[in-house]
Amino acid sequence: MLDFLIQFRVRTRYKCTNSFLESQKIFFDLENKEKENIFVDVYVHEKTSEMQNHPTLSPAKYFKRFVLSCLPILILSGIFAHPEFPQNGDFRVKAFHVDLRVQVMKMPALMKLAKHLQQEGINTIIMEWEASYPYQKEAVISNEFAYTREEIKKFIDYCSQLKIDVIPLQQTFGHVEYILKNYKYAALREDNKDFSQVCPTELDKNKALFSGLIEDMISLHRSPYVHIGGDETFLLGHCAKCQKKVAESSLSKLYFDHIKMICDLVVSFGKKPVLWADIALNYPEFIHLLPKETVFVDWNYGWEMDRFGDHQKLVASGYEIWGAPSIRSEPDNFYIEKWEHHFNNITTFIPEARKLNYSGIVMTSWSTSGAYSTVFDSNEDPLLLFPVRRVYPLSGFNLLIDAYTTAIKSKEPLDAGKFIITYCKENYGFNDANATQFKRALWMTPYPVIRGTIKERENFPLAQLIDSAAKALQLFVSLKPQKNAAEFDHYILMSEIRLFYLKVFQAEADMNAEQFNADTRGVFYQRLLQLQTTSRYLSRRFEKLNKDFLYPEEIRKENALRNFKLDDLMGKVRTRIDFNPKN
Numbered sequence: 390m391l392d393f394l395i396q397f398r399v400r401t402r403y404k405c406t407n408s409f410l411e412s413q414k415i416f417f418d419l420e421n422k423e424k425e426n427i428f429v430d431v432y433v434h435e436k437t438s439e440m441q442n443h444p445t446l447s448p449a450k451y452f453k454r455f456v457l458s459c460l461p462i463l464i465l466s467g468i469f470a471h472p473e474f475p476q477n478g479d480f481r482v483k484a485f486h487v488d489l490r491v492q493v494m495k496m497p498a499l500m501k502l503a504k505h506l507q508q509e510g511i512n513t514i515i516m517e518w519e520a521s522y523p524y525q526k527e528a529v530i531s532n533e534f535a536y537t538r539e540e541i542k543k544f545i546d547y548c549s550q551l552k553i554d555v556i557p558l559q560q561t562f563g564h565v566e567y568i569l570k571n572y573k574y575a576a577l578r579e580d581n582k583d584f585s586q587v588c589p590t591e592l593d594k595n596k597a598l599f600s601g602l603i604e605d606m607i608s609l610h611r612s613p614y615v616h617i618g619g620d621e622t623f624l625l626g627h628c629a630k631c632q633k634k635v636a637e638s639s640l641s642k643l644y645f646d647h648i649k650m651i652c653d654l655v656v657s658f659g660k661k662p663v664l665w666a667d668i669a670l671n672y673p674e675f676i677h678l679l680p681k682e683t684v685f686v687d688w689n690y691g692w693e694m695d696r697f698g699d700h701q702k703l704v705a706s707g708y709e710i711w712g713a714p715s716i717r718s719e720p721d722n723f724y725i726e727k728w729e730h731h732f733n734n735i736t737t738f739i740p741e742a743r744k745l746n747y748s749g750i751v752m753t754s755w756s757t758s759g760a761y762s763t764v765f766d767s768n769e770d771p772l773l774l775f776p777v778r779r780v781y782p783l784s785g786f787n788l789l790i791d792a793y794t795t796a797i798k799s800k801e802p803l804d805a806g807k808f809i810i811t812y813c814k815e816n817y818g819f820n821d822a823n824a825t826q827f828k829r830a831l832w833m834t835p836y837p838v839i840r841g842t843i844k845e846r847e848n849f850p851l852a853q854l855i856d857s858a859a860k861a862l863q864l865f866v867s868l869k870p871q872k873n874a875a876e877f878d879h880y881i882l883m884s885e886i887r888l889f890y891l892k893v894f895q896a897e898a899d900m901n902a903e904q905f906n907a908d909t910r911g912v913f914y915q916r917l918l919q920l921q922t923t924s925r926y927l928s929r930r931f932e933k934l935n936k937d938f939l940y941p942e943e944i945r946k947e948n949a950l951r952n953f954k955l956d957d958l959m960g961k962v963r964t965r966i967d968f969n970p971k972n
């Protein structure tokens with residue numbers, strides 16, 4: 390008997406299966422017109438028990454019968470094998486997602502990252518340029534950190550030399566504040582106050598805008614793919630026109646009519662559309678409207694597969710799927726990095742994506758939440774966008790980047806403990822005991838704080854969280870790396886920022902308590918002054934460690950926003966006399 394056999398998988402717009410016998414059944418059950426839309430994937434597979442157990446026909450006979458029965462269609466369609474699907478359990482697309490909504494990277498730092506990723510086996514980078522892209526015709530969208538078109542060309546040339554495919558990400562539904570804040574596009578807003586999303590009933594206007602933006606992206610990128618976003622359309626069905634359409638059809642139809650228009654645009658440019666899968670999981674009814682070239686990215690940052698909806702419906706849709714874990718995501722913030730959580734996500738989700746036969750894997754790394762708070766100058770005029778949630782820059786996350794690249798090189802789940810020991814030995818010259826201390830410090834009490842109360846851990850006072858943050862910092866400082874001290878400094882700075890920020894939270898909690906009043910506020914002055922001294926020291930450190938990574942103006946913004954809460958508290962305890970230098 391054969392140990393392995395060649396297996397077919399039939400995918401149609403409606404069904405997909407890995408089962409040999411089921412494939413055959415689906416094929417024969419299809420109406421003739423549907424057979425025009427089949428894809429037959431051929432790949433080597435271990436023999437299955439259902440074949441061994443079949444009472445009358447040997448696997449060889451089944452194989453022969455299936456090939457003969459499919460042959461006319463195979464010849465007609467000219468498709469014998471689909472290269473999108475993984476061979477031998479490996480991912481064909483090994484991608485890293487770069488989010489430049491905030492913390493726009495200096496070009497040499499971006500190229501250095503590409504080089505490092507290539508050396509570690511990555512073959513694709515998904516660039517979420519957002520407003521850092523130098524739009525040609527719709528130039529009002531580009532921001533102060535926009536690269537020049539020559540810089541982008543140079544980056545893509547460089548990546549081509551490295552054999553890295555650079556996929557542009559152009560948001561086309563939600564997460565489009567950076568476009569819609571410009572009143573040129575006001576007619577497309579789903580809501581004038583929350584303009585995170587275009588109104589999907591404005592199909593013609595949307596088509597005109599996104600056709601131009603996608604064409605602009607394609608003009609500088611060579612990738613066969615365009616990522617069109619499509620995630621977190623929180624306002625789906627919000628405006629009166631959308632509500633009417635939903636009443637007549639459904640939220641799924643509302644979503645997919647718009648996404649189909651965008652996908653068709655991408656296909657008309659000779660490219661394949663890629664989109665996040667959360668809304669399709671939530672409202673899968675009309676998923677089949679999308680062109681067969683569409684690729685879904687199933688992002689899972691450590692939750693149940695059915696978190697957004699029935700996962701099996703996505704798998705059965707027949708579309709190509711890539712998986713996406715994360716190394717920086719909610720609730721990571723100024724004062725919190727959930728190292729252990731991200732290691733667990735890598736350890737569990739990557740094997741899961743292999744098991745599901747996903748043909749690609751994308752590591753996401755969010756610089757911010759993707760949501761913005763808006764400052765309005767008048768009821769109608771948005772002035773500023775403040776990103777909600779800011780995370781330490783990617784400069785501090787080489788450890789997790791390498792954990793990811795190590796995990797996708799191996800068929801076995803990553804052993805985080807062993808990986809950290811090896812990484813620490815190679816990169817910092819640590820012995821096992823040092824590496825264990827390092828991991829202990831990284832893992833320590835990463836709990837979010839909401840209104841002075843610890844989330845995710847009951848009966849854990851803020852003061853105790855501050856103690857543990859101080860302990861973690863002590864551990865980091867006690868470790869003396871033999872090499873790569875500059876990289877190691879990022880952990881120390883992250884830890885210092887964490888301790889500082891938790892102390893600001895403590896001051897804020899005390900000032901929100903009953904005992905804080907006009908007579909007692911002076912008591913806080915010295916305490917906040919000390920924190921202000923620390924904040925200035927941290928800002929200098931942040932600038933020093935990130936000056937090659939971020940533009941000076943980005944560094945200034947990061948420092949200003951991180952100190953905003955403290956500055957606000959200072960304003961409450963300071964008297965006007967404090968402003969007078971003579972006093």
Ligand SMILES: [Zn+2]
Binds near residue numbers: 579627631632
């Ligand atoms: Zn609408």
